[in-house]
Amino acid sequence: xxxxxxxxxxxxxxxxxxxxxxxxxxxxxxxxxxxxxxxxxxxxxxxxxxxxxxxxxxxxxxxxxxxxxxxxxxxxxxxxxxxxxxxxxxxxxxxxxxxxxxxxxxxxxxxxxxxxxxxxxxxxxxxxxxxxxxxxxxxxxxxxxxxxxxxxxxxxxxxxxxxxxxxxxxxxxxxxxxxxxxxxxxxxxxxxxxxxxxxxxxxxxxxxxxxxxxxxxxxxxxxxxxxxxxxxxxxxxxxxxxxxxxxxx
Numbered sequence: 625x626x627x628x629x630x631x632x633x634x635x636x637x638x639x640x641x642x643x644x645x646x647x648x649x650x651x652x653x654x655x656x657x658x659x660x661x662x663x664x665x666x667x668x669x670x671x672x673x674x675x676x677x678x679x680x681x682x683x684x685x686x687x688x689x690x691x692x693x694x695x696x697x698x699x700x701x702x703x704x705x706x707x708x709x710x711x712x713x714x715x716x717x718x719x720x721x722x723x724x725x726x727x728x729x730x731x732x733x734x735x736x737x738x739x740x741x742x743x744x745x746x747x748x749x750x751x752x753x754x755x756x757x758x759x760x761x762x763x764x765x766x767x768x769x770x771x772x773x774x775x776x777x778x779x780x781x782x783x784x785x786x787x788x789x790x791x792x793x794x795x796x797x798x799x800x801x802x803x804x805x806x807x808x809x810x811x812x813x814x815x816x817x818x819x820x821x822x823x824x825x826x827x828x829x830x831x832x833x834x835x836x837x838x839x840x841x842x843x844x845x846x847x848x849x850x851x852x853x854x855x856x857x858x859x860x861x862x863x864x865x866x867x868x869x870x871x872x873x
Contacts, residue, residue, distance in 0.1 A: 750781050753794065753813060760817050764825045770835065771795075771821055773871035774842070777864060783813050795820025835872075839865045 754772065761768035778796040779785035786792050790799060793816035802810045805819035827838035830846060840848075840855040843864045848856040855865055 753781055753783070753817075756814055756817050757821075760814075760821050764821050766821055766825050766828070767872075770868075770872050771817070771824065773868045774820075774824065774839070775817075776871055777868050783816065784811055792816070793820075795823075797823070836865055836869070839868055 753775075757771050757775065758768045761771050775781055775794050778791075779794050781794065783794050785794070785796065787796060791797060792799075792802065792810035794813060795816055797805070797807060797810050797816060797819055799810075801823055802816075802819055805822050807815045807819035809815050810819070824838060824842055827841045827846065828835070831837035831841065831849070836855060837849055840861055844856045844858060844861045848858075848861075855862060
């Protein structure tokens, strides 16, 4: 089957030489086609376990330009520098690019919200007003029934009442009286009653608890009461005192 030369090599240990020659040829072929360095991750995902899609870790490792993988590992990159916008300053100094109409709409919305909130807290029913009167009267040591009778005469329990002379609210406070009593909003139930009761208390103290003189002074002013040493001879004031006393006593 074989030539005499080949047969002679096989018979004389040529098989060993042939195997060595094969090894040399194989080594030369490997040197011409070097294998790619093995990725450490291949120990986790060997070739026989690979599927068509690469592993997530390899994708992260390959994204060196964007350093995507570092976003998951570097705590400093998670820190955010930000500050809250002051609403008042934003409205007072609108950004140049913000349209004037938009700024005006924001301001109006805030004002409307404030007004709605004030109306919710504003006592409006007679029962609520009587509760306010009771608390404030006890606070200043004035008979609440006297205050109730005065309010009935002055405004009929209408917080928005206003006279031709300019008296305002439940207890019909004149502008100067309201200012002196620290009332900023005379049409606010709590503020109006607080200011009115304080003023009535001051008149009671001035006339040593005399209810008639205190009521006359509340209506006509203490100067008129002092001038006449009693209830002034004004029909309005005399009727005013009689009506309150009728509801009070």
